[in-house]
Amino acid sequence: MKLTMASSPHNHSLKSVNKLMLCVMLACIPGILVQSYFFGIGVFIQLALALFTVSLAEAAMLTLRGRPVWPTLSDGSAWLTGVLIAVSVPPLAPWWVVVIGACFAIVIVKQLYGGLGFNLFNPAMAAYVLLLISFPVQMTAWLPIQALLSAPLPVLDQLALVFTESTRSGLSLEQARQVIDGATGATPLDHVKTATGQNLTVTEAMDNSAFAHFAGEGWQWVNIAYLLGGLYLLKAKVINWHIPVAMLASLSICSLFGYVLGNQAGVAFHLLSGATMIGAFFIATDPVSASTTNKGRLIYGALIGLLVYLIRQYGGYPDAVAFSVLLLNMAVPLIDYYTQPRTYGHGAKK
């Protein structure tokens, strides 16, 4: 009788990369839905564009590298990158912004480093930073949340803005914003930064109709949605608690000090505005580019939190998750090296 030989163990948890990635994407859904509720259908347009581009770019690169296309593409890691890029760019940004970002993420940041598992940097965040630096105007053109709009932009106008950079009536995004909002400045973070720059107190800056609630109308809900998704990931044991907890804790502590000592925005404002939650649960936890030891993860998360606070507070950019993550990506090998756990039977810590 011919018996099949195999090496132990002979059973498997049936976890797979594909399932993990799908799980993460699934966890993004609440956030995406809330985002599209507040910022319009543009989110889905960007999503579709990003997914299409990453698939194409990944397939092309795999072909060039002589790797099997479908088995690798179907692991879902490229799609997840696409999703993260799509939710990071302004919903009404021109189509080429997200396409460039997606291509850069896959081709340069991921595949040129050797594909999944070999990239030093988080592809989505590297792409976001590239876009932010290269196209600051387009990348900061967030519309005020729709609830504030006197007249919500029709879906077709949003499509037209993304693909032709003007509404059907020929207005540019900037013009449309002027018409709609009457004010420049996009996000609450941006607003606070600008306002404090004008020697207004945070309270004064916050005392604006844009901030119906403590962290700014809309953004807090988006963040809460991502938090829910993140909690799901924790529960499903897709991610470990170390990074998000460390990051959020560190950000909270820093902003608490800032609030108490320096008349700065409060803890809740920091936690629930900008990309804090998506960063903590979906971006910083990217396994490939994050630290791999539990102790290292705590350090990694805490340092991201610190950097986010510092850049938000003192840096030139309104939000800082992408920069912080990329900076810490660089520190990962060092962190990992110095945080090797004590192996069973080894008395002294390494």
Added chain:
Amino acid sequence: METLLEQIESGKLWQFPGGIHPPEQKSISNQVSIGSLPLPEYLVLPLKQHIGANGQLLVNKGEHVLKGQVLTQPGTNWSLPIHAPTSGTITDIKPMPSAHPSAMPELSIVLTPDGEDKWCDLQARTSIDGLDNKALIDIIHHAGIAGMGGAGFPTYVKADSAKTIEFLVVNGVECEPYITADDMLMREHAEDIIRGIEVMISILSPQCTLVGIEDNKPEALAAMKLAAQHNDKILVRAIPTKYPSGGEKQLIKVLTSKEVPSGGIPADVGVLVQNVGTLFAVSEAVYKGKPLIERVVTVTGNTIQTPQNVWALLGSEVKHLLYSQGFTPVDEQRVIMGGPMMGFTLPTVRIPVVKTTNCVLAPDNQELAVAGQEQACIRCSACADACPQTLLPQQLQWFAKGQEYDKLEEYNLFDCIECGACSYVCPSEIPLVQYYRVAKAEIREQKLEKVKAERAKERFEARKVRLEKEQEERQNRHKRPARSAPAKDKAKVSEALERVKKKRPEQSAVQAAIERAKAKKADGDATTLEPDNSAVALERAKRKEQARKYKEEKAGTDQGSAPKDAVAAAIARAKAKKADKETGKASSEAPTEATADDPRKAAVAAAIARAKAKKAAKTPSEQTEVEKPATEVASEDPRKAAVAAAIARAKAKKAAKAAAEQTEELVHEEPVTEEAQEDPRKAAVAAAIARAKAKKAAKAAAEQAEEPINEEPATDEAPEDPRKAAVAAAIARAKAKKAAKAAAEQAEEPVNEEPATDEAPEDPRKAAVAAAIARAKAKKAAKAVAEQAEEPVNEEPATDEVPEDPRKAAVAAAIARAKAKKAAKAAAEQAEEPVNEEPETDEAPEDPRKAAVAAAIARAKAKKAAKEAEQARLESADTTEENSTSIPESELNPEDKRKAAIRAAVERAKAKKKAQEQEGNDLS
């Protein structure tokens, strides 16, 4: 603060990091009690079933054994005996596939049961009172008990711990999915297990005993608790179900909070772990006297109709277990020995159950999916989270792939227990454990290589130092010989020096020889050569004896360099010979003396003579003298005869070529022949070459008058080596015929033959030497009378060819001699005969008187033989003898047949010559 013991006693448990929860699948096999199997057709019992050495076989093939009878005798090195699991006959003892992932063959006893299952005498006990530790350990040892949970470590070794054991940990965890062997054993034999534990307690006297059982086995827990009720030192603990809490290190951590140091053993922290199965076996051995011959094996999996635990006799094939429980294989069937996490797939079902076999798992491909394609690692570190040893499997994996062995060790690869948890959780389905296994093996191998290399280096350096020292010593001791030698080959020189040194006790003999040789020189042209010859003969005999002595000495003292030295000596001798040739040419015996003075200084002499020898070799003349020293040198060391002979032959051949155009050429054959005689074993080689040369010489001589001498050497060879005699004889015949033809026109030939014939019967060994010299002289004489013509001789050599059967060579030789005698008789009337006889008698015989008598007898016999031969010739050789003119034709026929062989021999001789020359050049 509570002490550890108090904490433990209060029921506190600790945790180990990591761990996984694979599907338990235990209910498949633990629903029914342990079953029994029918006796298998045969049992295969590997001698080695555990860590440690094999025992010594006590039984033979065909022997009948009783159940429980010991089959092997344990040695010292952690070895255990094995016992006959049932009564029957040993049908074979041979290597058979073993319970190993590669089914590596192990020497096994094949036992065919007789169906009676008859026990041998067992020594049952009711209590262990009065048995000391040694006795108990002895019982455990001789019952062949090895750890039944995993690696199969001999239990007696563990029990004989030199360290104080604080905690005896009993492993009833059985964390591997599917396996329920221990579970069922605890349910059914809890009391026996507790008794086994108590035996261990009495040996080790621990502070307390902890029985760890996973909380997914409530029945076993209850049974064990009940059985242990009477002994409050035995604490039965339910531990949380988590794989691999049954791992020794993990269980120790859980129950005692202690960690076994890396690279250490549990006894290092005062803990000893025994599996419940092992303790059951201990109880059986101690109380019932039963050796370990059977064990509980879980037979399970979806392809098994009635999965359950069975009592399997050790040596039962897996096939027997599977089919007894109903086995319906699926495509790509895997049969796993052990559990799904750490078990290994079997290449065949014909693998015996051994002491460590706890489960035979035959899953279908749904319950245990076939491993998928390995994907890229996403560094999720799920593996690190699952690792019970807190390793970083992901990093290890990268290092293993990159073969960064230093890094692997830095990351504690060798602390990996290969539990498989990392591979189990890996989303990329990377066979991590396999990578580690390979890496471990590679590192181990590398380390082994390193150790080997270091040892080799040490040896080399030690040797270098030793050699240098030896050389220094030698130089200090023997400055004189070292100076005179051409110090190019140090080994040679030192060898010579050693020989000289060894020879010293025999110096007087040598001195005597020198005296004699000088005397000889003094009356070199003396008319009475007799005393001179006897002296030479004496000298030769002595030298032979010396050679023998030297041989013995050398065998005792100089084994290492012997072969080298032999070659060196051979070359030296060859050179000496050459030198002698030159000497001969110069008609001066002084160098010959030098050589004779100490044959072992041949190298020195040869070196001096080498340059001249080349010249001399090209123009050989008066070689009657030349052969003597050469022969002596060659005979000096019989062992070296072969080498010497080869060189001598090669040179002789060279000389022969040159001499072919001369009349003396035939003399060259004679030394060769003598050398061959020196070493009967090499005779064949020598003979072949000699023959080849003889042929050549014969051809050359065919046109000359001296030919008949050719047959003599050939005849000499023949009796030396009966096997080769036929060939030699045949060639001799052929030559004789040729010679006859040549001699037909001559008259002196019979005279030449006669002396040779005389000598032959006297002393075959000595005869050759004597004969050679005699022949040479005879030849000279023959040359003188070469112009004469005597026809009668013609017939006689021709008659030599008559015996076609090579085995009759001896007879032929005899006949040849006889004829020679006859011819001699005829020639007796001639004037040359006395002259010819004289030198012969002078040189060869050790005892001239004896020789004379012998010669007389030989002559008489030869006469008789000649008459007979004449008759034989008339009867059987009509065709050959019909007319004497056809002789050349018939001569060619036997020649042609042997031509190939002869040519080959010549080729060999040439090749040898070249090789030797090459070597000689290299050495000089």
